[in-house]
Amino acid sequence: MRNRWTFFDGFIYAALLILSLTTLYPFIYVIAYSLNDGMDSMRGGIYMWPRKFTLENYITVLQDVKILRAYWITISRTVVGTVLHVFLNALFAYALTKHSVPGRKFFILLIFLPVLFNAGFIPNFILYRELGLINTFWVYIIPSLYSFFHILILRTFFDQLPEGLIESARIDGCNEFGIYFRIILPLSGPVMATISLFVGVGHWNDWFTGTFYVNDENLIPVQTLLQQLLTQSQALAEAASGSNSSASAQFADTLTTTPESLRMSTLVIAVLPIMCVYPFLQRYFVKGAMLGSIKG
């Protein structure tokens, strides 16, 4: 190994540094914007640091019943959805590790074929409607209960567990369900963490279901709320382009928040939990992503 610093190294470090900065900068900017007085932000000139520091945007957002309710929906669907998904997919995957089960290949085919060919939006929408799922909390949970890829990752992990462990538990009089709960699940921390992260992030980030399958305001999650704020603002911006300066000047003395500053603090609130969690689960999901894709 040579330790000479070459032009090649300089290029690599510069490129990676630029990539990191372009990834992080939008977040830094939005956080600064959300911590700045809204009317003041409209003058521009905020780059990395709030100029007129205030928590007003966050206070306004966190006092909004609509947002708190949406937050509650997001949290509960994430918890319920993730727990059920992981439990059921692991159960299925564990059964698939038993090579002696007659018809095992049939079951694998049954869950694989839908990956190749899916029916698309409309048949799904009509099915949900005929099942009475539209406009209920369960539309967030049930249609995404199983995933072929997650079953695959879990099965690959279970396959590596020593057979003797399961055998000895069986000899000690443990039934299959007991083995699953007492042996398999406790030994599967890393893979469970990985799948939970993927599923949890999926639930946390899903705006689609809330937008197209739900129109009850009490049931929409944070991301759908943000999507509504986004489309509203675009419509507003188009309608009022050019003529909003006088209107905003009128309110300048009384208001410290603007729709834009509130949107930014809502965005930060929607992102923050994930930003705090994923770096700690990184070593697991790096492994999990490999397992899932290579063996696919």
Place this chain on the structure above:
Amino acid sequence: MQQQIRPPVQQASGFAPRKGRLWKEIWKHKAFYLFMLPGVVWFIIFAYIPLYGLTLAFKDYRFDLGMFGSPWAGFKYFHEFFVYYQFKEIIRNTIVISVLKLLIGFPAPILLAILLNEVRHALFKRSVQTISYLPHFISWVVVATLMIRIFTPDGGPVNELMASFGMERVFFMGEKAYFYPMIVLSAVWKGIGFGSIIYLAAIAGIDPQLYEAARIDGAGRFRQILHITLPGLKTVAVTLFILDVGGLMYAGFEQLYLLSNPAVASIGTILDTHVIQSGLKQGRFGYATAAGLFQSVIGLILVLIVNRVSKRVNGVSIW
């Protein structure tokens, strides 16, 4: 999937018929069937019934008669779709956006993985990785909100910076000339880090002796990348490429839906957005199902073709 040969079950009497033996075997594993039961029911309802629901493309959907009872309509909706005045435009947009994303978005994670692999400081490498994964974990709504804020001509930092250099302000999200570059760049921004994981894994699996041998032969680091790292990534890259090509008809619904606006609608409308628009918003279920079915069939055909070609040329296939 492994081929498993089941040892013949020892039968004490030797008279039990085959059928009985199978049932006995099934009964012995009843717990595992129970484990799979909820999943089987779920897959039948949520994966296979919608496939039957595709027949709606040939039906006049009536709410009161439902998915099974609505009257047949023949190829009416396919015809409507093919003669739709924006049909060519939508297909073109879908393919152009997909191809652009594929051309730039597909090699990007490979490049990142190679660069990361050349970094010698573990801490620096790990930091860059952690940061680059971040956009994968945020939603398209958040990305769209970020982008619109960053690039707005109305006080966004990019335009302010340009203005301070005396350049003219640009409405990046609302001008046709910039729309595709913005779509492609944001897709790369969101996907590059997480996409590189699998390539890093593949690089880690390359035999270090190959590099040593190359070094002894006098290969520089660039030549080592060219002749060892890249060939080592081939299998993974081809597999992912096949899957990506299969998705050519899906140009990225969430992204396009959230980032389009009336100013760029003529180049930003893709098949997915058209399906949602005509189906969910206008209630034309039969028509939208027909358009969606067209999309799925072309997608499947593309996977089959690319998979076969790749099997011939590279000896790599996904099944």
